[in-house]
Amino acid sequence: MTEPDPSEIDDRQHDDHQPDDEPMVIFEFAVPAETLALEQPLAAFPDVVVELEQLVPTNNSPLPYLWTNEEQRPAFRTAVADDPHVDRIRKVATFEEGVLYGIEWADDADGLFDWIETQHEETAVLRARGHDDEWILQLRFPDRERLSEFRTFYEAQDIDLRPIRLYDLTDHMxxxxxxxxxxxxxxxxxxxxxxxxxxxxxxxxxxxxxxxxxxxxxxxxxxxxxxxxxxxxxxxxxxxxxxxxxx
Missing domain, CATH: 1.10.10 (Arc Repressor Mutant, subunit A)
Structure with a gap:
């Protein structure tokens, strides 16, 4: 099956017959790790899979926790702490198959992470998973108009985004x-x-x-x-x- 064409993103917003109860839209895509965060840690530890967890934000960050599948390794934590996108990292809990970290993010200077933080009240991060040299993100937009605004943003920022799937949320998941x-x-x-x-x-x-x-x-x-x-x-x-x- 072919990947969705990003040019289809704003097709519907110009439809005069578009219903008022337009469904929410799910957009899943991949971006290089350098575009979001943790480029060096993911490259240095290619066996590690990390996943950001979204919570109701209390500190202006919708993604304050980082799950990893790695055993507790000081070198990995040090690499994350040295990432320019990270202000502070702390271990919250250790489990048999991974570690949960609390993380405070640095200002992203209008990058992708900054966009996610500023838009979190309308656009939900359903998944953010990093592995090797890229992140897979799944975002839920309230409508196609917001999705089109996101397309305008990443094209203006020249973000190398690879679409994976795009669909309307017409049935309960x-x-x-x-x-x-x-x-x-x-x-x-x-x-x-x-x-x-x-x-x-x-x-x-x-x-x-x-x-x-x-x-x-x-x-x-x-x-x-x-x-x-x-x-x-x-x-x-x-x-x-x-x-x-x-x-």
Whole structure:
């Protein structure tokens, strides 16, 4: 599946027949680490995956915490502290599979991080994951007009942005894995009926009949649900095409 064309971002705002209840828009994209933050730490520790956590801001920063999958290594913490985008870092907690840091960000001089901070009341950061030499960000915009404003910003800043997926939020997404209610129902029904068991206890047609849909529709729903689960749990920094045209 092809990546979304950024030129499509502001197509709808000029539609005279656009409904008043325009859905929110999800835009997922990749940017070089140098564009956001932690370029040197991510390059020096390519096995480390970091994820920023969004909270209700209390200090003008919507992303005050940094999760990592690395064991506690002083060298990594020192590298983060030396990053020009970071004012201060402190260890909050250590877990079996990673560390949680509190982080205070430096002024970004009108860069991408500064835009995220100034727009956080209208644009939500659903995901910000850094690995190796790039960040994958997923932003939720209240409408296409705000998305178009973001496009104007990153083009003016000459940010090397690579679109991954772009879709309207027309169906409720379940939890943090971006699966729809219909995909969740299909996956759980298939699991409960033994469709994923070895040996298989229920065919695709059996599960489809129980859901009163065609086998083809079920196959599509299962495939997209599985892609969403895998891409949001196991894959980092690779485009999937999940969410394009799927309701």
């Amino acid at each position: 379940i939890g943090q894995y971006d699966i729809t209610a219909k995909q969740r129902e299909a996956l759980l029904t298939a699991l409960e009926m033994g469709h994923f068991a070895i040996p298989r206890e229920a065919t695709l047609e059996d599960v489809a009949d129980s859901l009163d849909i065609s086998a083809r529709a079920l196959s599509e729903r299962l495939r997209r649900g599985q892609m969403a689960l895998v891409s949001n749990t196991l894959m980092v920094g690779r485009p999937t095409g999940v969410g394009l045209g799927e309701q």
